[in-house]
Amino acid sequence: MILMRSRKNLYSTLLWVSAVLVFATPVHAAKPDLAGKTVTVDQNKDGKIDHWEVYDSRGVRSLIASDTNADGQPDSWKHPIRGMLILREKDRNYDGRVDDRMVTDFIYDKTLKLHRHLPLWKELDEDYDGVIDAYRVRGEQNPIPDRRGQAIDPSHWSEAKEAAIVKAEEEASVKKSMESDNVLQMNARQAIQS
Numbered sequence: 001m002i003l004m005r006s007r008k009n010l011y012s013t014l015l016w017v018s019a020v021l022v023f024a025t026p027v028h029a030a031k032p033d034l035a036g037k038t039v040t041v042d043q044n045k046d047g048k049i050d051h052w053e054v055y056d057s058r059g060v061r062s063l064i065a066s067d068t069n070a071d072g073q074p075d076s077w078k079h080p081i082r083g084m085l086i087l088r089e090k091d092r093n094y095d096g097r098v099d100d101r102m103v104t105d106f107i108y109d110k111t112l113k114l115h116r117h118l119p120l121w122k123e124l125d126e127d128y129d130g131v132i133d134a135y136r137v138r139g140e141q142n143p144i145p146d147r148r149g150q151a152i153d154p155s156h157w158s159e160a161k162e163a164a165i166v167k168a169e170e171e172a173s174v175k176k177s178m179e180s181d182n183v184l185q186m187n188a189r190q191a192i193q194s
Contacts, residue, residue, distance in 0.1 A: 030058055031059040031061075033059065034059050035056070037055050044070070049067075050067040050070065051065070061080060062080065073094075075092075081103070085103060095128065099124070100122075101124075103121055122134075123152060131151060132150050
């Protein structure tokens with residue numbers, strides 16, 4: 001009995017540690033060697049590309065696409081927005097149009113007592129006509145604005161994403177200029193001391 005309890009504790013500890021290592025890694029850590037490139041992978045080894053990762057000019061992953069029905073066309077997309085926010089889109093009937101869209105955030109789930117990606121909002125086209133049939137916002141019974149009846153349109157997300165990229169570039173340039181100012185101050189101190 002004690003041995004079984006310790007095994008359960010060991011397994012739960014290993015599961016928790018592996019989840020932290022996998023999910024706590026920044027979604028869009030920069031990889032300068034991949035700047036401006038698209039990485040393709042044949043994950044199921046059937047000879048067709050079924051996974052794409054697109055990197056922007058800074059080497060930050062801007063899109064992850066997957067083919068889930070082995071037709072060679074992506075039907076599932078993940079767009080890292082900022083921090084741990086991810087825009088997830090799916091083409092559930094494989095017609096090339098997004099039918100299911102949600103934004104998730106890596107937050108603490110009180111029910112399961114662990115951190116995981118939970119949806120902040122979700123819109124769904126249940127009859128595949130390009131119009132939102134179900135719209136849910138986490139924690140709200142009657143979300144305002146209600147997007148039901150509107151076309152599923154990704155344009156507002158691309159604008160928000162571009163604004164986040166510009167802000168990140170501005171922060172990086174400010175940090176770089178502060179570092180160069182620190183170097184100049186250190187050089188001036190050394191010159192005065194010698």
